[in-house]
Amino acid sequence: MNTDGHRGDDRFVDQLTRRLDARAERVDPAETGHPPDEDAALADVFDEVVHELGEEATWSGVPFGLRDAVLGCVRTEADAADTPPVTEPADPPSLAEARNRRSPRARRWLLAVPAAAAVALVFTVGVLAVERALEPRGESYSAAGTGLAPAATATVSVLPAPSGFKVSVDAEGLPAAAPGSYYAAWLQGPTGTVPLGSFHGRKTGAAIALWSGVDPAAYPDFLVTLQAEGDAPMPSGQVVMTATLRR
Amino acid sequence: VASRERPRTDRPVLARGVLLRFRDGDVDALGAVFDRYSSAVWAVALRVTHADPLAQEAVQETFVRAWRAAGSYDPDRDLGSWLLGIARYTALDVLRRELRPTRGGHEAEQDVVVEPPGIERAWVSWAVQEALRGLNDSEREIVRLSFYEDLTHVQISERLGLPVGTVKSRSHRAHRRLAELLAHVRDDTEESGPENQRAPGRRTPIMTDAGERGEA
Numbered sequence: 001m002n003t004d005g006h007r008g009d010d011r012f013v014d015q016l017t018r019r020l021d022a023r024a025e026r027v028d029p030a031e032t033g034h035p036p037d038e039d040a041a042l043a044d045v046f047d048e049v050v051h052e053l054g055e056e057a058t059w060s061g062v063p064f065g066l067r068d069a070v071l072g073c074v075r076t077e078a079d080a081a082d083t084p085p086v087t088e089p090a091d092p093p094s095l096a097e098a099r100n101r102r103s104p105r106a107r108r109w110l111l112a113v114p115a116a117a118a119v120a121l122v123f124t125v126g127v128l129a130v131e132r133a134l135e136p137r138g139e140s141y142s143a144a145g146t147g148l149a150p151a152a153t154a155t156v157s158v159l160p161a162p163s164g165f166k167v168s169v170d171a172e173g174l175p176a177a178a179p180g181s182y183y184a185a186w187l188q189g190p191t192g193t194v195p196l197g198s199f200h201g202r203k204t205g206a207a208i209a210l211w212s213g214v215d216p217a218a219y220p221d222f223l224v225t226l227q228a229e230g231d232a233p234m235p236s237g238q239v240v241m242t243a244t245l246r247r
Numbered sequence: 248v249a250s251r252e253r254p255r256t257d258r259p260v261l262a263r264g265v266l267l268r269f270r271d272g273d274v275d276a277l278g279a280v281f282d283r284y285s286s287a288v289w290a291v292a293l294r295v296t297h298a299d300p301l302a303q304e305a306v307q308e309t310f311v312r313a314w315r316a317a318g319s320y321d322p323d324r325d326l327g328s329w330l331l332g333i334a335r336y337t338a339l340d341v342l343r344r345e346l347r348p349t350r351g352g353h354e355a356e357q358d359v360v361v362e363p364p365g366i367e368r369a370w371v372s373w374a375v376q377e378a379l380r381g382l383n384d385s386e387r388e389i390v391r392l393s394f395y396e397d398l399t400h401v402q403i404s405e406r407l408g409l410p411v412g413t414v415k416s417r418s419h420r421a422h423r424r425l426a427e428l429l430a431h432v433r434d435d436t437e438e439s440g441p442e443n444q445r446a447p448g449r450r451t452p453i454m455t456d457a458g459e460r461g462e463a
Contacts, residue, residue, distance in 0.1 A: 012433040013426040020422035024393045025400065045432055048368060052375040053394035057293035062285045063303055070281055070310045074274050077311075182300045198300050229298060 012042065019046045020053075065197060068163045068211050075162070138166070143222065143243035149174055156243050157207075158216050167196055167210040169224075174241065176202040177226065184227045185210050186235055187245075189219030193235060198227070220246040266322040269314075277314050284327060285310075287376040288334045291369040295338035301345055305338040312337055327377070335369050371432075378428035386421035393418060 022028065052058050138159030145152030151173035159166040169185065177183050177200040185196040185208075196210035216222075224241040260283055261269075268276035285306065292305035313320075313333050320329055379387055392398045392406060400418065404411045 009430040009433065012430050013423065016426035016429060017419070017423045020425065021419055024418050024422070042433065045371070048371045049375055049429060049432075050394070052368075052371055053390060054397070055294075055372075056395075057290045057302075057372065058375060058379070059391055059395050060289070060293070062289045062306065063299070066303060066306055067278065067281050067285065070307050071274060071278055073307065073311055074277060074314050077315075078272065078274060198303070200300065229300075 015042065016046055016049065019050065023050050065195065065211055065213065068213065069197070069209075072161060072163055072166060072211055073209070139245070141222070141243050141245050143169070143171075143224075143241050145173065145241050146239050148226065148238060149240040152241050154241060154243070156222055156245065158212075158245060163211075165212040165214075165216055167212055167216070167222075169208040169210065171201065171208065171241070174201050174224075176200060181226055181228050183224050183240070184235070185222070185224050187212055187214065187216055187219035188221040188223065189214075191218070194219055195233065216245045220244055261326065263322060266320075266326060269326075270317050270320050270322055272314065272317055274314075277310065277317075280313070280326065280330070281310055284330050286380075287327070287373050288330065290372040290376045291331065291334045292338045292341075294369050294372045295335065296342050296345075298345075301341050302338070305334070305341040308341060309334045309337040327373075331370070331373050334373075338369070374429060374432055378425050381428040382421055382424055386417060386424060389414065389418050390421050390425065 138157050141156045141158070143152075143154040143156050152171060152175075153173055154169050154171035157166075157168040157170070159168070167185070174183075182198050182200050184198045187194045187196060194212060194214050196212055199208045199210075201208070212219075222243040222245050223235065223239050225235045226238040226240050227236045261279060265276050265279050269280055288306050288309050289302065292302035292309070293299070296302045296305055309330070313330055316333070320326070379390070382390065388407075389403060392403045393400075398406065400411055400414045403409075403418075404414045407414070409417075
């Protein structure tokens with residue numbers, strides 16, 4: 001950056017520092033005795049910075065468990081990409097969007113396949129079929145709806161994974177959460193309650209993927225609660241579905 | 248104005264080896280990228296979606312999309328800017344998806360229009376989030392108490408058990424440091440032109456690590 005740029009930066013830093021100081025001291029910037037911000041555009045930027053510093057999004061931090069969810073999802077996809085292809089028919093690829101990217105190794109492998117589009121399509125469908133056929137299922141349990149959702153049933157599958165336990169919930173009859181609300185899944189045991197994640201259930205056709213950082217054997221009570229946005233991050237008491245993850 | 252050491256804004260935060268492994272689809276490298284940028288992505292996602300569950304979905308999808316597209320990432324370019332672009336549009340996608348007709352039939356069929364301020368402010372959210380990473384813990388806490396909890400210097404001094412004068416001096420120091428770390432916003436504003444002053448930045452605002460942060 002040139003000298004003018006440095007001077008401009010200095011002026012910017014001085015002005016923004018004054019603005020932040022004034023805000024912290026509850027002083028109107030116009031009363032500080034300093035000249036007003038010279039550039040209206042920068043004044044807007046300063047306003048936005050001050051606004052952002054007061055926003056919950058700036059300070060709330062990333063929810064616990066999101067990292068494991070991301071890496072778990074990607075590992076599953078990477079593993080699937082390494083699976084050899086077959087050409088047997090498969091169900092409609094509801095996960096097609098989630099599978100349309102392969103790892104570099106898989107991309108190189110794909111290049112070795114004859115380029116005809118039909119073959120590629122069969123290959124992709126075949127990979128999905130094998131992926132589903134070979135996907136470990138883990139232990140499965142039945143969940144039932146409570147009085148709040150009497151028609152709801154679900155199969156809850158627990159699968160140990162390197163980063164935790166993948167908990168899949170294949171639910172039926174569970175009404176979609178209304179706008180402003182959502183479902184949250186939990187594990188409870190003698191030592192406390194652990195969140196598994198949240199979902200709204202407004203689209204069907206795929207199991208709900210949740211993750212646990214604790215062994216469900218020590219937290220055998222599975223429950224789903226209906227939560228209102230803005231509520232504290234703890235079970236609301238509106239339990240809509242329960243299961244016992246114990247043989 | 249007295250000269251001062253300018254914040255270093257061009258030093259890679261993640262080792263080049265990590266960036267190369269990320270480009271090659273390495274999952275552990277993605278974990279390192281998540282650790283470095285998830286706070287900023289989260290802030291952007293919340294800014295655009297205004298809802299925690301949607302923001303979670305957007306963050307997850309952002310990193311999955313980034314991993315899928317990593318083969319097109321140039322390790323010589325700033326990863327933060329590249330990721331910010333994905334985060335903004337992914338958050339928009341999630342919001343649009345959410346607003347489409349649903350099984351519950353809550354909304355009528357319609358073209359979804361996302362309010363521009365949400366997406367435009369995403370850039371400032373990102374820049375502020377990155378700048379806060381450049382403060383040490385005590386500076387960041389004072390800024391949080393002052394701006395987020397809206398406490399006065401006296402209240403902060405009582406909360407932290409510090410003399411008011413110490414709170415004031417640390418507060419001023421934190422503000423100046425923050426302003427220095429946000430100085431690139433001026434460049435981006437000028438280069439974008441006044442009519443487009445909130446365009447996404449072309450580089451990750453702040454490059455810091457714990458080793459650079461001074462203690463109060």
